[in-house]
Amino acid sequence: MCYTGLLKRIIPFALTFAAGLFIASFFVSIALPERNWQSRRGFNMRQEFERLQAENQQLRDQLQRERMQNEEWRRTRDDADLDFVIPDGVPPVDSDAHHPPPPPKRPKQPRFVE
16 A cells, blocks of 8 residues: 555656657657667778878879979979060169169159149
């Protein structure tokens, strides 16, 4: 007779819990997961890691090729710049002064008197 109060509390809880599991089973699988899910996940992660490593190596190689092409382009451009002739209208820079010559004076504008 001491257990009647305890049963009145446990039975509704158990029935409610069972009903909740039943309703949840429609939306979510409540079965235990497979044992090998960790090993398959690890295998997939390893494949992804190896794929990323190969992609990174490919990008490093491409970057190295582009750097070499850029350096070659700079060398050919510098060689072409050696043939550049300075026009006669530009005065030479005084090498001792370390600054360019002053700009030319502005032409005078006529004043209009009203």
